[in-house]
Amino acid sequence: MIPARLKLADIAELAGVSTATVSRVFNDKPGVADTTRASVMAAMESLGHSVDGSHEHESRIAVMVPELGNPTFAAFANELALQLAAAGQHMFLCSSGPGGMTEEQYLDTLLGIEVAGLISVSGSLADSLATPDQYQRLIAAGVPAVFINAHDPRVAGAFFSCSDAESIASSVAHLRSLGHTRIGLSVGQQRYQPTQRKIRAFAAQGLPRESVVSTIFSVEGGQAAASRLLDTGHTAIVCGSDMMALGAIREARTRGLEVPRDLSVVGYDDSSLMAFTDPALTTVRQPVSAMCKAAVDALLASIGGQHIDSTEMLFHPDLIIRQSTGPVT
Template sequence: MDVDAQEPPATKVDGPKTGASRKTRSPAGSMRLSEIAALAGVSEATVSRVLNRKYGVAQKTRDQVEAALREVGYERSVKGEIVLILTPSLKGIIFSEMADEIETRLSPHGLRAVVCPVFPGTIAEQDYVEMLIDKGIAAAIFLSSSNTLRNSDPVAHQLLESRGVPFLTINGSFAAVEAPAISTDDWQAAELSVAHLHELGHRRIGMMAGPTGNIPADRRVEGYLTSMDSRGLTDAEDLVVRVHYSIDGGRSAADELLNAGATAIIASSDDMALGAYRAIRRRGLDVPGDVSVIGYNDTYMLEFTDPPLTSVRQPIEAIAELCTRTLVTMVQDRPVRTEETLVEPELRVRRSTGPVRSS
């Protein structure tokens, strides 16, 4: 998208619509770029960069220019500034944290995020795209939305493609679509969890995964099976339970795994792990004395669980930084790499994992 083409000529800026006069205002009813620069205390080049939404301007300097524009009555159009973020319900802490981090990093580039909570693969996603695309959105981000589903309805991203609106995906990519994708390395996340529990002596390690066809869930299962097999634990397929990402899903999956003799459980979300806590305690068992538990996402609340939950941390800051850098490049109509970028997760060890109890 050519951002420059959406702005007025860089040599002048419309003056106040009220007709009020200013001594710096030109007889033609407009202000020169040099006059705006003098008012803001910056260079003409900096004013031009702010007007054209270019990167490389410090937030404090950008604020000075924007204040000068408001002072002379220049009304800045939001067309071409909006970045649409499509994500599941913001009740999920990981999604709200990531959306907030992305919005914070987009702001210095003159871009504003509009977060639209949608259940992945539903008509709501298409509705948001159709409703906002005519407003002149600069770009879109599929944050764990339909891009996480295999064989999802392609209408939303096809509409963006047809209108030349750049987009990227986070934690899953669309099949046969050349768009940048930035994802947590779910295979590595599984390896970190299995390795940690194996070192603690666990051999009956269960996996609570998301639904089949969910790309991150499928990848974690693949990573889990590979990690278990590499350690000679060939019955791992019998210890995989697929459920929804929820506390209730985790509780029911944990019941199955405990019946199968699991001494440790790897969950595909922190909510699922907390559901496992509930199932374990209902049986009169202890975490981690009888059963160790590992979550996924590592949200801020885990320090306050009882016991504090060991979890694989999604690198939110690194993902947001890559996302912002890529998106700004795309908005400026410059080429970007379209292959998927995998970001390394980190295992945060707390007190929900411990040595296997001797029989």
């Protein structure tokens, strides 16, 4: 099999062949010249992995994640690798980051590879502008699929998400307990399901729509949103990601403000380093381990012939209170 830390594109680039050719070699498909097959095997060995021919007897689970530069997606990939290994399965990692293969290209490739199942994390099903066609074709071809933090009732899969409504409710309640009334929401593009859900939850807390700023899920996006919210007198900001929260803190500091004395900031994800930022970030922690276990269990049950329940299962997040939030002054 292809180890989890390698991608088809890694081997294909080194061997000077297409990703489709690499998949044919590793699935022992006909129509590949001996010299080409040898080149692919040599490329893999040169990347530090031995090839002993045992791959043909191994089942593979494809795991689709966005770019791994975001520590949250890396955490999901790592946890899924551990869970699948514990279940005796082999993970084939598909990372659709900038400069690499797109999610659509990976899905096309998976149609020609003998994978036992697919787990997709924060994939295109969470994008209201995307189509579910490629996932539908993969499932129709007999590959069961499970989705984390993305839901589409048009797709016959199992769905596991962290509750955005609970994350907003707990964040707002915490800030209100500290005396904040001018609370803003900094989120990513409104085309994405988590953004839409957070905005609805924010409104359900009785907070005005003009206190919502939608930019992009990045440090820069968080800084731009914080600039607008600070200009309109907000004393606290709930962010759609930890990266956006770091951007909000950076914007406060560029203005000579202190966090949390002048601005309280709440993140989302509880990425591994957030306890060590300055100040340590108050943030919402997704139950990554529990979500991954549920996803793996559901996929293995489906592979074993059991029916997949397509009802979305929502997991409870935890508010982790640190030093980036404090009483309103």
